Amino acid sequence: MTDIRRTVLWVVFTMSLVLLWDGWQKHNGHPSMFSPAPAKPAAAASAPAGGVPASAALPAATAAAGSPGVPATTVQAPASETVEIRTDVIKATLDSQGGSLVRVELLKHKDESDPSGNVVLLKRSAGHTYVAQTGLVGIAGAPNHLNAMTVQPGARELAEGAQELVVRFESPEMGGVKLIKTYSFKRGDYAVSVKHEVQNLSAAPLSPQLYVQLMRDGSAGPGESSFYATFTGPAVYTDKAKFQKLDFEDIGKNKAEFEKSASDGWVAMVQHYFASAWLRNAQSPREFFARKVDNNLYTVGMVFPMGQAAPGASVSAEDLLFVGPQEEKKLAVLAPGLELVKDYGWFTILSKPLFWLLDQLHKLLGNWGWAIIALVVLLKIAFYWLNASAYRSMAKMKAVNPRIMELRERLKDKPQQMQQEMMRIYREEKVNPIGSCLPIFLQMPFFIALYWVLLSSVEMRHAPWILWITDLSAKDPYYILPVLMTVTSLFQVWLNPAPPDPVQAKMMWIMPLAFGVMFFFFPSGLVLYWLVNNILSIAQQWMINKQMGVQH
Template identity: 30%
Template sequence: MSSQQQSPQDNRNLIIAVLICGLIFLGFDYYRMKTAPEIEPTMQTETIAQEGASDAAALAPQVAKEMAQQQQAVTEAQASRTLPVRASNYDGRVALKGGRIDELNLTHFFEDLEDKEEVHLFLPAGDKVFFFEAGWLGQNIESPNSETVWQASANKLTAAEPVTLTWENGQGLQFQRTYVLNPEDYTITVTDGVSNTGTAPQTLTHYAQLHKGATPEVTKDLQKQSTYTRYVGPEGFVGGEHTEVSYKDLMKKGPQSFTTRDGWVGISEQYFLGAIIPEQEEMDKKANFRYTNVRGKNYFSVDVQSEPMTVPAGEYRETTYRVFAGPKKISLLEEQGAKLDLAVDFGWYHIIAKMFFDILMWLYGLVGNLGLAVILLTIMIKIALWPLAAKSYVAMSKMKKLQPKMAQLKEKYGDDRQALGVEMMALYRQHKINPASGCWPMLIQIPIFFAFYKMILISFEFRHADFGLWIHDLSARDPYFILPIIMGLTMLIQQKLNPPAADPVQAQVMKMLPIIFTVMFAMFPAGLVLYWTTNSILSVAQQYFVMRRLGVEA
């Protein structure tokens, strides 16, 4: 059969094959985190010459390495010098040694639904270290570092009671750091200042850093969490664009630096984010992404460094920035500005996925159930595509009505597929049937499906979202596989409504599709399966309605 005489069933099979390939790819991607090989780290040997505060790019790696080495040696006695952090959404601590925020638990969110253990975003020690620290660098000047023990203005940090830490270097410089909790938007405002009480000007460089340490085993898990459809790791909006510098790239290629005037840097998890948002001012800053290995433990860091600033004698300088530590909830990220919402990256399907997400959140505000919102959005999409789908179902219904005549042609021409194809196309033209029109609904569904997949996979809003009945987490697979089974049954019904494949081999393959799709969808998030199941049920109903209207026996 020539390409011009391809049967409509061949076209449909080609589209189904493309869809199956895409589903297999997504299924592999979804479970890739369980089978990804460990990446062997290459040790970085950093020789840092103490060239003074004017060379911030050289000083910062030394700071990162010192912090990693000192973190290894933290004892219980040292760690006890802390201030509790208490807020409606936070439970953590500030370590007076280093002045760092090294523990933050998100009290409104749990690691899983069964154990009800709070999400631990910042951790001071163990096999997963994650903390925030800031400081100053200068030439021939003692400046605050990881060993510095600060004095606190209060015995706890709360939303109602900010804390100011102070430390004097004995050389005419007094440093202070003020922490202000903003629990309503999961940010901590940090103001770092320095007063020069000496007789000579001093030049200093300020840095703010997020530091993540992991054992080789945990590093392996972190690498697995980044897949083709979602990103986990160091990232930021620097130099006017969203940049992702993966754990793998840092371990293989070494540190990366960018010059920027606005934006942010952070370390992202699937649903949570730690980020530093500097003042959005017309002043160049350095954004750095780094990796080092100390005694077999991997350390990753992101930092923002100011340009060297001179503090004249008798004067005071300060810099203010925010630390975001919370869920990657899009509305929350958008409120922060600085393009922080790009931490939720919809990728190639950004326009479609973001549009669906916005409509979905509007529907969720109306009905109060995200699963019901998915069903309503699916109905809206189906209504929008109704005319196109109706034309397709009319064409397929007419083709099914022609089955007796097509059977006669098959009997007449036997194995002469080219002659059979010519006569079939003539039959379609005689009855004004466009066989290609039957493919459009499936073609349209492909980008919609992938956009839904991306949206559900990376959106925090689906995490632990309760649909009711047996589904209590729309971001996880259906625990009892009820939705995939219902979806498979609707596919069987739809096959009965469609005209049979002309080729016996193709007919057998088509019979296997409901089983193949059921198995593949069983491992997808329940929210995605809910969308596809609802869409399949609506498609069956529409096709049955069209066939009844045309007098075609179902």
């Protein structure tokens, strides 16, 4: 019984290392040890190549490429012109080739690594591709994202006092139809309204289908770390199947499993802190697709039937294109489940209320660093009696530890007798060797959930605390917080009863050093939370040891 507590700590330590290694593997594109490869979908249920419904006709522009459904991006396109617009929160570039959105710069989110000085989420360059595209299928030769469109005259910058900026593209007649695409950018909003109007210029009724898609290369997002894993890739949401993340590797192998059709839902591209998503909240049939379209290019999207248009008539549809930060409260308003792009992992049920509480503390204190400290204090208060029970068990263990050490030395050649004597001492002193472990396990989900809150919240980006800590999402530039965290962890080891086994005793000192090295590269907000937790734990344990007369 005397080694049970050490065994539990070893399990925690080993699992932590395993999880860190698993995160490293996923970060470098290798499969997770805990997520077996999904079964290959049955042929009958498989989406056709390109992920587009079988009913969708092959656009003429893609015939040469041999890619059914949504047009392949590798087809040679005519020269196009770009249009740059600016609102108070974004600077965007649209391309007349298909009227696609090919660049979005977030003016309120800084990124020193980008030449613009801001986060550039959507981008089309030699080294990175991430764009939003739309077009028509279901009618041979209908306009798609590869065809030239004409941009109509209009304002290119949101005027003082104006609430909306409109950019309109028109296609020539193709396949008997004309496509009009209208972007409406609103003040203070990262959600862009995109309206598609299809005019039937033929002599017969037509039933066009609209596709919307996000195309991105499979590279990691900017600012991602090798020391903790965050998800980058497509996601599909439906009310039935909920939030489904798709790995680029699975898409490339045609092994990605997700809901293929529904009357609700959306698609997104997710990365650390930021996301883009095509949204339509109105109940209407839609089919989802995800595919690899080039060596390192992937698409995720939806196809909607637009209804029948009589000769000379038109049909239209309006969708939202979100491109911006993962601000949880704002995302929840845009579409059901959209806040799930802010990925808390397994502990979402705990992380969401913890973030709500953290946000309330921030409103009260006006600083995210102090809000983190206040939240840790509240958690320690909530678990005070649970921790007190654990620390009393530790204090009792430390009080009898000299007797246990002497016993192990004296009876080291008689293990059975030694075990009996140890049990007798524990009974006499009313010591429970595992009494300090259960409270730790009960609290662990809450602190892991808080870890993911701090790791995932875009609100921490460039949020200052005090003095040298000017960005809670970045590592401490002078490593002061990691050093203090490591020192407090070592002090906790000194407060605890030493293991009777000399090898275990040495390892108990090595563990905080190993964790301390990793924390040198963690965001300072995470290190601050752990440091404050350590300090409060030390204070409580020191007080209880004093009350019980345990010598340090």
